[in-house]
Amino acid sequence: MDACSESDARAQAGEAIASITEDAGVNLRDCYQCGKCSGGCPVAAGADLTPRQVIRELQLGRVDRVLGARMPWLCVDCGVCLARCPQSVDLPSLMEAICRYEVDHGCAAVREGPKFMDIFLDNLQRKGVSDEVNLAARYNIETGHLFQDVGGLPRMVGAGLIMSGGAHKLEDPSDVTRMVARLRAAPGQGGAGDREQQGNGGGR
């Protein structure tokens, strides 16, 4: 934050937090800091902030401590926190909204995150499907993790798991191409979280 006065900084932080929580469909006041989320989180032990701390910092208006933290990028969206939260605070949605905010503002704390997303969507936009080999190769080259997981390659080829043909090809991916290009360029609103439709969801 390069604001010239403290009140400007506070106003900017408030805007960022409002944008993130609206995108996530989360009301920060729902959380009373019981910590169930962090007790069940499979990545909290090795993270810089626990899920509870992420939401606490946002409650206190300290968005600068959250933007730039690794925790939102470590979140695997496994949903244990939400399943156990007595207030049903949609933390996975909040974590993703923080990541999305960082992507949109070019300040991702884990540079590999947006890179992986972009390469994945490039492939999808071109072919309508994912291309695992291209994704892995481009990712390793563009992030400098040249040898990541290459040990598994000979076995994958040998077992017919990759590069054995038979992959799905769309006869005409042009409508997917147009749709993905349009929605990547203009990320709209919409969805926002998965818990607000409680009760009328699944429909089973």
Place this chain on the structure above:
Amino acid sequence: MAQTQFAFFPGCSAHSTGRAYTESFMYVAERLGFEVSEIPEWNCCGASAGHLRSHDLGDALPARSLALSEETFGDRPVLALCAGCYINLRRALVHARRSPEDLARIDGLIGREWKASAEVMNGLEPFMDPEVQSRLSSCVTRPLKGLKVACYYGCAMVRPRDVCAFDDDEDPRSMERILSLTGAEPVEWSFKTECCGASHQVIVQRDMKPMVGRILENAAAAGAEAVATACPLCMLNLDMREAEANRQRAELGKPPLRLPVYYFTELIAASFGGKADEIGIKRHFTPAVETVEAARSQGVVA
């Protein structure tokens, strides 16, 4: 009447890293009389990248394939074997069913008149029907007698509960019920819905390293001789990264785990007498043929 007709959403891994799942599922499906028809011109569900980019992209990508399925197969349930595809398709379905406005918004994104009428199912669901289960039991000719198996669901098939609504979100038991019909003995264990790291095993690999090891170690501690999965990404992470977990164990002076990881359909196919090279079990990283053969030789029906 049991549901036996499905529209098939293969997902991008069906013919590559998830090939053994497709092969073993189809082997079993054929013998149980399932009719599984691929959705024409389906597209990628967007994985984690679609909804990270935007809510709209996260809804539109699965919705397009679901709309194509509806145009071709009507209300026939859509079967998604990959847990990642399953959760994305279901999420779009749940979003579309929130309100007529939401459905109209999504239809606008994909430029199609989708009604969101058909259900989306994961790979386990077709086997939950009692009629299917009794047919399955009658096909078991080579029971996996006493094979101690840890049924692993991971997270995306069971959470969030408002989206999945298929089994308990922390202690699902459907895979246990299905596999016990093969003669295998499911073990009680604690990590059945613990996340494998999914695609985070790529972007933050160092941070994800402990995840696979502790799932496998918990299974072994519960007495499991094998782990069963129902998702190609869970499978790849557990099966391929077991070697790395063993390297970490070796540094601590612990013996290697030697725990084969299977698709649950491979175990069903094995109990039906499927040959090793037609049911996928030769395509693994951690050797998987011997354990199945040993269990089958004990369980031969005279």
